[in-house]
Amino acid sequence: MKNWSTYIEWNPQEVVYPESEQAIQACVQRAIQDGKKIRIIGAGHSFTPLSKTDEILVSLDQYQGLVKVDKETKQATVKAGTKLFTLGDLLFEQGLAMENLGDIDRQSIAGTISTGTHGTGLDFGTISTQIRAIRFVNGKGEMVSCSEDENPSLFKSAQVSLGTLGIITEITLQCVPAYKLALQNRKEPLEAVLSSFRQRCEENRNFEFYWFPYTQSTWTKSSNIVTNEADKNSFFNYFTEYVLENYAYKVLCEIAHAFPSQNERVAKISAASIANVKKVYHSHKVYATQRLVKFNEMEYNIPIDAHEEVLKEVVRLVNSKRFNIHFPIENRVVKGDDIHMSPAYGRDSAYIACHAYSKKDPLPFFKALEEIFRAHGGRPHWGKMNTLKTEDITQLYPEFGTFLQHRAEQDPTQLFLNPYLKTLLGLA
């Protein structure tokens, strides 16, 4: 098995693809009987060894689809293995949509929420905040349900759990009526975008920007709901999104990899090729972009008010240290929440994400940036590379103790922990 970026490889004894909730429960009960450990995988799009195991790996690829939809409350219960691209279409058929999403739609819904995956927008929390109820099989082989009314504290731990409470089987989402988004991509100067980031986020439903290393250029993306605009998705859009951002970019990545001194030039060429593009379409098709060039990623959540200072430090560091990287650095915002292990716990947040081509060792670059993020109270995205230790989690997450208590109650024999998670959670 390999994760999406191919950075993490492992060799499970057995990969199980249950097709029903009963089969998922039976798989857990069998593992308990046989004294085996289980890890769960969604779409393998995390950059950390969350799913690594040499024992049983459970995939819910054969357990996808809608369970039920309540048109009045606009709540949809979905099978946990459902991929976001399938979910978007299924909800759309019901006249519904998710209120916000991240950059891609390849992940499973359970994998998405388990690491606190997010999009951008001051009015939107991580995708975990869109959940109203969760059902899972715990480490004792029991079915457990939780929601804001039923076991509310357990629910707050289950909303972002890194797959350590059990196998999530069903998720109830609060949806909204289907809507169209108009997305505007622009090239804009860094200084102006950085100093007005908060304002731009207030003016647009979803706003984010990418800064290109060694340049003064950013690529801004703003989207807003439209009701009367005709669909717009020209061949030029397709060409820039699919061909330039993927195939042409892949060639540039290979050149920069073969000739490291060319990274700066590649960053400048990429910045120069940003096109002003407008797209109008159904929301789930607008959020999602194609990511065919493989990279590794680290992303940190920082308090929103620290964003300008932190990014200025990042810009200074990258421009002075010349790490031989060229991927643009992504900046987004997320509303604070009350989910125990959510990086956005208790604070409106900005997220800064850095990427390195998959063939390159990302660690020197990531570690240098991580020091800046950590100095500002940064909390990592759980699915992305980081060097956080248990002591850091204890200090950064006020409800970490509550989370550990729920974990111990739901999985007393540590059926769902691998060595990485044991060390991370201080249970090794």
Ligand SMILES: Cc1cc2nc3c(=O)[nH]c(=O)nc-3n(C[C@H](O)[C@H](O)[C@H](O)COP(=O)(O)OP(=O)(O)OC[C@H]3O[C@@H](n4cnc5c(N)ncnc54)[C@H](O)[C@@H]3O)c2cc1C
């Ligand atoms: C190209 C790319 C783009 C990305 N864009 C974004 C973005 O825009 N925003 C963002 O926040 N993140 C983004 N990510 C990160 C990604 O969303 C997260 O890593 C997400 O967790 C991956 O989902 P997955 O289905 O692949 O889960 P996996 O990576 O396979 O698993 C993630 C976690 O979920 C657990 N899990 C999976 N299924 C279950 C289940 N049924 N029950 C219990 N636990 C389960 C796993 O054990 C693991 O701990 C991106 C990643 C890539 C590779």
